[in-house]
Amino acid sequence: MARRPNNNRNRRKPGFVGAREQTQCRFCRRGIEYVDYKDIGTLQKLLTNRGKIYSRKRSGNCAGCQRKAKRAIKRARYMALLPFTA
Numbered sequence: 553m554a555r556r557p558n559n560n561r562n563r564r565k566p567g568f569v570g571a572r573e574q575t576q577c578r579f580c581r582r583g584i585e586y587v588d589y590k591d592i593g594t595l596q597k598l599l600t601n602r603g604k605i606y607s608r609k610r611s612g613n614c615a616g617c618q619r620k621a622k623r624a625i626k627r628a629r630y631m632a633l634l635p636f637t638a
């Protein structure tokens with residue numbers, strides 16, 4: 553009587569809330585290789601209403617795009633296009 557090997561495979565992390573996992577992040581899907589700091593509409597979707605940057609888990613970005621987005625958001629803040637804090 554072998555134990556079923558699949559027991560723990562599909563367990564979710566306790567903090568994970570809904571949202572099916574996507575194969576690609578929003579930037580990869582659009583084939584963007586440079587995140588523009590002037591593109592406020594896109595960048596604002598990655599911020600909380602207090603101006604904090606959403607985590608990778610929350611925004612669904614891949615590691616590379618999250619870094620690009622981070623850089624773009626910080627540039628936009630410096631250019632006073634986005635708030636440091638609200």
Ligand SMILES: [Zn+2]
Nearest residue numbers: 577580614617
């Ligand atoms: Zn990506």
